[in-house]
Amino acid sequence: MMKISTLFRLQWLAAFAVFALVSACSGNPKPDTSQLSADGLRAYKAVQVVRAINDVTTAAITANRAGQLADAPTAQVLTINKQALDVIEANPTDYKTKALVAIKNARDALPRPVDAVIATYLQKTIAILNEVQ
Amino acid sequence: MWNAETIGALVEGLMIIVRRHFAQTGEILTDDQAKAMLLAELQAGQSAIALWFAEKGLPLPE
Numbered sequence: 230m231m232k233i234s235t236l237f238r239l240q241w242l243a244a245f246a247v248f249a250l251v252s253a254c255s256g257n258p259k260p261d262t263s264q265l266s267a268d269g270l271r272a273y274k275a276v277q278v279v280r281a282i283n284d285v286t287t288a289a290i291t292a293n294r295a296g297q298l299a300d301a302p303t304a305q306v307l308t309i310n311k312q313a314l315d316v317i318e319a320n321p322t323d324y325k326t327k328a329l330v331a332i333k334n335a336r337d338a339l340p341r342p343v344d345a346v347i348a349t350y351l352q353k354t355i356a357i358l359n360e361v362q
Numbered sequence: 363m364w365n366a367e368t369i370g371a372l373v374e375g376l377m378i379i380v381r382r383h384f385a386q387t388g389e390i391l392t393d394d395q396a397k398a399m400l401l402a403e404l405q406a407g408q409s410a411i412a413l414w415f416a417e418k419g420l421p422l423p424e
Contacts, residue, residue, distance in 0.1 A: 260391040269393030272400045279403040286407055290414050300418060307411045308423040314407050321400060 271322040274361060279317060281357040285350050286310050292346070302344045306351070309335040313354060325361045332358070 262273055289306040292298035298306075309332055316328040336343065336351050343351075415422045 260389040262391050262396075264390050264392065265396060266393050269391075269396045272393070273391065273396040276396065276399045276403050279400065279407060283403065283407040283410065286410050290410065293414075303414070304418070304420060304423075307414060311408065311411045311423055314404055314411075318404050318408075321397075 268322055275317055275321055275324065278357055278361055279314065282310050282313055282354055285353050289350055298346055302347045305339060305344075306347055309351060310354065313358075325358055329355065329358050 262270060265273060286307060289298060289303050289310075293300065293303040312331045312335055313328045316331050317324045320327055332351060332354055336348075339347065412422055
């Protein structure tokens with residue numbers, strides 16, 4: 230039979246374990262950006278944008294592999310995302326307007342009516358770019 | 363089983379996890395690191411797209 234004091238310690242230990250695990254698993258750690266120059270900060274913001282675009286790419290590929298998105302619309306989404314990445318690669322500190330124009334032009338060039346899934350993916354990408362300061 | 367040594371070892375392990383987490387959170391980013399992160403993310407995205415087109419036997423769009 231455990232003593233009361235041991236039970237109290239175990240309870241405290243369990244609470245501490247939960248706190249530690251939640252802290253360790255709660256999303257990506259955010260580094261301190263206070264030492265970055267203006268260019269460095271723009272590059273760091275571009276990292277967030279590229280990650281979000283890559284998430285859209287991953288979602289489209291996953292949906293395609295699961296048979297939920299056909300090859301043609303998947304290719305369209307990936308082509309547009311590639312254009313966005315190309316623009317960011319060429320203009321890492323001044324890409325917002327150019328990337329938005331490239332994506333909107335590509336969207337306008339899609340056969341009508343635009344597939345609902347593609348429209349959703351593109352809207353996500355446009356929203357991500359619009360959030361950039 | 364739940365003697366002072368065991369509990370002490372567990373607490374020490376948990377402290378390591380917590381310290382590691384807060385050390386990562388407080389990491390000071392330099393310009394070079396931010397630019398390297400951007401390059402890595404761009405390459406990851408471009409690679410995923412290129413791989414999918416290659417798997418489908420389709421040409422990579424310009």
